[in-house]
Amino acid sequence: MTQLDKKSIKFNTEPIIYYTHSDEEYDRTPTDESKLGYKDVLELMQIKLELRQQYAKEQQLYLE
Numbered sequence: 001m002t003q004l005d006k007k008s009i010k011f012n013t014e015p016i017i018y019y020t021h022s023d024e025e026y027d028r029t030p031t032d033e034s035k036l037g038y039k040d041v042l043e044l045m046q047i048k049l050e051l052r053q054q055y056a057k058e059q060q061l062y063l064e
Contacts, residue, residue, distance in 0.1 A: 020026075036044075
């Protein structure tokens with residue numbers, strides 16, 4: 001077994017601390033969700049179709 005075949009994980013010895021916004025700066029209260037209307041569903045379906053077509057086109061270009 002070569003060195004490249006061995007799998008290993010290394011962790012950083014120095015912790016990285018990320019700061020988030022405080023409760024006063026960022027409102028985390030949940031909001032009421034609204035029902036989707038017929039036009040909203042059609043719009044989402046159109047976006048989904050366009051994304052699929054774009055993905056298929058990019059995959060075709062990648063495989064060429």
